[in-house]
Amino acid sequence: MTDSAQSALRRIMELESKSTRFCLICNYITRIIEPIASRCAKFRFNTLDQDCVIDKLQNISDLEGIQIENRDVLVELCNLSGGDLRKAINILQTALKMKKNEEKVTIDDLHEICGHIPPKIIKNIIDVCKEKSFQKLEKAIKDLIYEGYSAHQLLIQLNDWIENENCYLNDKKKSVLAEKISKADQYLLEGSNEYLQTLNVCSTLISIT
Amino acid sequence: MLWVDKYRPKTLDKVIVHQDVAQNLQKLVSEGDCPHLLFYGPSGSGKKTLIMALLRQIFGPSADKVKVENKIWKVDAGKRTIDVELTTLSSTHHVELNPSDAGFQDRYVVQEIIKEMAKNRPIDTKGKKGFKVLVLNEVDKLSREAQHSLRRTMEKYSASCRLILCSNSSSKVTEAVRSRCLNVRINAPMEEEIVNVLEFIAKKEGLQLPQGFAACIAEKSNRNLRRAVLTFETCRVQQYPFTNNQAIPPMDWEQYVSEIASDIMKEQSPKRLFEVRGKLYELLTNCIPPEIILKRLLFELLKKLDSELKHEVSHWAAHYEHRMRLGQKAIFHLEAFVAKFMSIYKSFLISTFG
Numbered sequence: 001m002t003d004s005a006q007s008a009l010r011r012i013m014e015l016e017s018k019s020t021r022f023c024l025i026c027n028y029i030t031r032i033i034e035p036i037a038s039r040c041a042k043f044r045f046n047t048l049d050q051d052c053v054i055d056k057l058q059n060i061s062d063l064e065g066i067q068i069e070n071r072d073v074l075v076e077l078c079n080l081s082g083g084d085l086r087k088a089i090n091i092l093q094t095a096l097k098m099k100k101n102e103e104k105v106t107i108d109d110l111h112e113i114c115g116h117i118p119p120k121i122i123k124n125i126i127d128v129c130k131e132k133s134f135q136k137l138e139k140a141i142k143d144l145i146y147e148g149y150s151a152h153q154l155l156i157q158l159n160d161w162i163e164n165e166n167c168y169l170n171d172k173k174k175s176v177l178a179e180k181i182s183k184a185d186q187y188l189l190e191g192s193n194e195y196l197q198t199l200n201v202c203s204t205l206i207s208i209t
Numbered sequence: 210m211l212w213v214d215k216y217r218p219k220t221l222d223k224v225i226v227h228q229d230v231a232q233n234l235q236k237l238v239s240e241g242d243c244p245h246l247l248f249y250g251p252s253g254s255g256k257k258t259l260i261m262a263l264l265r266q267i268f269g270p271s272a273d274k275v276k277v278e279n280k281i282w283k284v285d286a287g288k289r290t291i292d293v294e295l296t297t298l299s300s301t302h303h304v305e306l307n308p309s310d311a312g313f314q315d316r317y318v319v320q321e322i323i324k325e326m327a328k329n330r331p332i333d334t335k336g337k338k339g340f341k342v343l344v345l346n347e348v349d350k351l352s353r354e355a356q357h358s359l360r361r362t363m364e365k366y367s368a369s370c371r372l373i374l375c376s377n378s379s380s381k382v383t384e385a386v387r388s389r390c391l392n393v394r395i396n397a398p399m400e401e402e403i404v405n406v407l408e409f410i411a412k413k414e415g416l417q418l419p420q421g422f423a424a425c426i427a428e429k430s431n432r433n434l435r436r437a438v439l440t441f442e443t444c445r446v447q448q449y450p451f452t453n454n455q456a457i458p459p460m461d462w463e464q465y466v467s468e469i470a471s472d473i474m475k476e477q478s479p480k481r482l483f484e485v486r487g488k489l490y491e492l493l494t495n496c497i498p499p500e501i502i503l504k505r506l507l508f509e510l511l512k513k514l515d516s517e518l519k520h521e522v523s524h525w526a527a528h529y530e531h532r533m534r535l536g537q538k539a540i541f542h543l544e545a546f547v548a549k550f551m552s553i554y555k556s557f558l559i560s561t562f563g
Contacts, residue, residue, distance in 0.1 A: 087388065094391050097244070098233050115379055115392050134519045138511065146397035146432045148250035152380030187531040193500050194378055196507065200527035203520040 006033045047083040067104040076107045117149045129205040151194035173208045180204045213438045221262045226398045245372045249379040250395030253433030268302040275300045284317040303342040309350035316355045327366035341370045348374040349381035356383045397432035421453040470509035477551035499539035
């Protein structure tokens with residue numbers, strides 16, 4: 001809600017406090033103006049614990065009779081949904097719809113449903129950048145787009161790679177690349193061409209290695 | 210009839226390239242219901258073909274009987290009414306439309322027209338409540354507001370209506386819309402698959418198709434099946450029987466762009482820039498989309514450049530393409546890119562060769 005709407009609400013909350021109790025839900029407490037926040041008792045909801053999510057998913061899949069290959073699939077599902085249980089359940093349901101004949105749900109299925117780029121392709125792009133071969137990079141990116149993966153997803157996964165401890169870049173280079181990624185993300189949102197933006201990000205990676 | 214239309218697979222079990230996707234779709238609709246779907250993939254990869262085959266699978270042959278309607282809708286927008294003109298393609302079970310055609314008014318199309326269509330619930334002969342399918346093309350070109358209104362429609366009328374969305378890139382569809390659909394990624398066919406399709410067509414047409422020639426067409430098509438089939442038909446008209454080294458006519462605009470690129474490489478001066486501008490105008494007046502020109506120009510320039518300059522040039526290409534998107538007149542930004550390139554290249558030449 002806008003600040004002015006929140007101020008109006010504050011008045012109402014005071015006046016009607018005899019007859020009405022308000023129950024407010026928000027994603028970020030910082031975006032609630034101070035007077036309202038001070039009038040309420042606050043309950044903070046943490047993101048769900050990974051084990052907890054996995055247990056719930058296991059429970060659901062047992063009840064629905066979904067065949068799951070092993071526990072790793074659930075762990076991956078948990079990572080893909082970023083701790084969002086609703087999203088995880090939705091993905092699971094979709095996976096079930098795609099598999100009719102008692103087949104087992106695998107990690108690849110989950111990747112396919114989420115539009116996640118397989119780690120193999122990401123690794124290929126990073127390796128090409130390491131080789132400093134521009135020609136190969138052009139081809140790799142073209143293939144990525146022909147395969148129908150989204151550039152936005154590539155940026156997200158490259159970002160994950162930077163945060164990963166296996167990343168070979170030093171901190172300074174990481175920050176250069178991260179800045180590039182954030183810029184490209186903004187440009188993509190404003191409707192720029194996917195190919196040009198990804199090429200720009202990856203060529204930065206070439207030039208800093 | 211063009212071969213692209215003649216040999217378009219009509220049912221899900223007849224498709225040649227995306228068999229796995231088709232099987233999944235078949236499973237999905239076998240119970241007579243399906244979630245909202247979002248098909249995404251590069252052009253010429255078969256999104257539309259799969260959608261039509263899917264509709265046929267759900268509704269039977271009556272999905273084929275379509276009529277084209279061009280109607281002007283009167284939409285209430287606050288104090289005034291706006292006229293929105295829109296062409297729809299509809300059968301008794303589905304309606305297909307291109308909401309982004311309405312330009313900046315696409316929000317009204319989604320809010321009013323689609324809502325109107327989604328509200329009406331078809332009832333079949335047995336009096337059973339059925340559902341209606343809305344096929345929306347080019348969802349990625351929809352404005353942000355329109356996409357936000359779309360998600361409301363999707364939730365509210367999900368009992369009576371299924372949406373099938375079709376877009377080129379999934380990153381331009383908002384997360385909210387994506388998460389409400391089952392996302393189906395359609396990849397561009399591999400070159401071998403294109404060769405298979407060409408051979409299939411050749412067999413049906415009774416033509417002799419040399420192996421090497423088919424591979425050549427597939428390679429030139431940039432993994433775009435539609436383009437491959439069209440090229441194949443053009444070659445058939447030009448020369449038959451085929452030979453392995455038969456020339457495949459290149460796209461004329463691509464050749465033109467590569468001419469521009471070599472012009473720029475040869476001389477960097479205001480005079481040359483002026484000439485290039487004329488050529489760019491020529492391309493634009495022939496309706497080649499500016500971002501495609503820029504992309505192709507970059508591709509041609511990168512082929513000829515030293516590796517140390519490549520990064521900088523691609524950075525500027527991305528930069529100007531973004532500006533072009535925000536701005537109104539494409540020629541400024543194309544020209545700015547050419548000028549920037551000239552200055553980079555010239556200073557590189559001076560510093561290397563003195």
